Amino acid sequence: xxxxxxxxxxxxxxxxxxxxxxxxxxxxxxxxxxxxxxxxxxxxxxxxxxxxxxxxxxxxxxxxxxxxxxxxxxxxxxxxxxxxxxxxxxxxxxxxxxxxxxxxxxxxxxx
Amino acid sequence: xxxxxxxxxxxxxxxxxxxxxxxxxxxxxxxxxxxxxxxxxxxxxxxxxxxxxxxxxxxxxxxxxxxxxxxxxxxxxxxxxxxxxxxxxxxxxxxxxxxxxxxxxxxxxxxxxxxx
Numbered sequence: 354x355x356x357x358x359x360x361x362x363x364x365x366x367x368x369x370x371x372x373x374x375x376x377x378x379x380x381x382x383x384x385x386x387x388x389x390x391x392x393x394x395x396x397x398x399x400x401x402x403x404x405x406x407x408x409x410x411x412x413x414x415x416x417x418x419x420x421x422x423x424x425x426x427x428x429x430x431x432x433x434x435x436x437x438x439x440x441x442x443x444x445x446x447x448x449x450x451x452x453x454x455x456x457x458x459x460x461x462x463x464x
Numbered sequence: 465x466x467x468x469x470x471x472x473x474x475x476x477x478x479x480x481x482x483x484x485x486x487x488x489x490x491x492x493x494x495x496x497x498x499x500x501x502x503x504x505x506x507x508x509x510x511x512x513x514x515x516x517x518x519x520x521x522x523x524x525x526x527x528x529x530x531x532x533x534x535x536x537x538x539x540x541x542x543x544x545x546x547x548x549x550x551x552x553x554x555x556x557x558x559x560x561x562x563x564x565x566x567x568x569x570x571x572x573x574x575x576x577x578x579x580x
Contacts, residue, residue, distance in 0.1 A: 382566040389482040393508075394466050394554070402566075442479050444565030446466065449522065452564045454507040 354378055356443045358455040367460055371428040375441030375457045376421070384417050384424040385442040385452060388435075395440060396425075428460070436462045467491040471553050477545065478580050485540040486573045487555030494560035496538040497569065498530060501552040513538060514561035527551035542577075550579045 370423055370449050375384060376391045388397040390424075401407045401417035401424060408415055412429040428435055438457040444450050468489045469553040477483050489496065498510040512520035527549075529541040538555055552574040558567040 381495065387571075395571045396466070396467070397568040397570065400566070400568060415554070417554045442507075447566070448565030450565060451512070452569070453507060453509075456504065456506045 355453050356384075356441055358439075358441055358458050360424055361456070362459040365431050365437075365460070367428055367433060367462055367464055371431055371435075371460060372424065373428075373439050373441075373460070374428040374454055375425070375443070376423045377443050379422065379445055380416075380424050381419060381443050381445055382448045383399075383417075383444050384451070385422075385444075386415055386426050387440045387442065389440065389441045389457075390437040408417040415439060430464050433462050433464065448461070466540075466570050466572065468555060468557055468570050468572035470553075470575050471508055473573065473577060474576045474578075475528040476578045476580060477542070479545060479547075481545075482541070482543045484542065485553055485555075485577075487540075489536055489538075489555075489557040491557055491558055491570060493557035493570070494535050495558045495567075496532060496535070497556040497558075497561075498538065498540055499554040499556065499571075501554055501574065502579070511540075512561050518535070519561055545579045547575075547579050549576055552576050 386398040387395040403419040415426045417424045442452040442454045491504045502509045511530045531539040554574045555572045556569040557570045
C-alpha cells in the first residue's frame with residue numbers, strides 16, 4: 354500500500370522553511386526521499402532506517418518515527434534550486450520488500 | 465548525469481506500432497527497474513531484474529515485454545499499446561534488488577511516451 358504525502362503542493366518564498374510529511378499504514382523498515390525537477394530524473398536525497406533516525410544534507414534533513422510509521426523532510430532557508438516534486442518511498446519487512454512511492458509533493462520556491 | 469541513460473527521450477507511436485525503450489547504466493549495479501509515471505499518480509513499479517533475472521512483474525499487461533541481456537542494459541518492448549499507456553517511463557538501477565529497502569535507486573531521465 355502506497356504511503357500518503359502531505360501537503361500535495363506548497364509555494365514558498367526564498368528563505369522560508371518547508372516540511373513535507375510521509376505516512377504509512379503499515380510497519381516500515383525504511384523511508385527514502387527523492388526530488389524530481391520537471392523533465393529530469395528523480396534524484397536520491399537520503400534513506401532513513403528504522404530506529405528513529407534523523408539525517409541531514411546541507412539544509413535538507415529528515416526524521417523517521419517508526420512507531421508512528423511517519424517520516425518528515427525539512428527544508429530550511431529554502432533556495433530556488435529546491436523547487437521540484439519530492440517523493441517518499443517506503444519499504445517494509447526487513448528491507449527485503451519492494452519500495453512503494455507516494456504521490457509526491459510539489460514545492461515551488463519564488464524569489 | 466545520473467549514470468543511467470534512457471533513449472529515446474520522447475516517443476510518439478500509433479496503437480499498432482512496435483517500438484522499444486532502452487536503458488543503460490554505468491554504475492556497476494546489478495539490479496534494474498522499469499517504472500511508469502503518470503500525472504497525479506505515484507510511481508508504479510513494472511518490472512525488476514536482479515543479475516539479469518526477472519524477479520518481479522507487477523501485473524503488467526503482456527503488451528509490455530521487458531528484456532535484460534546483461535546487468536547494464538534493460539529494454540522495454542512495446543506492442544499494440546493503448547492510449548492509457550501514455551506516460552513517462554523511468555528506468556532505475558541499484559546495487560541489488562533483494563534488499564530494496566536499503567538501496568538507493570538511481571533513475572534515468574525517462575522516455576515520454578505518447579500513444580495516438
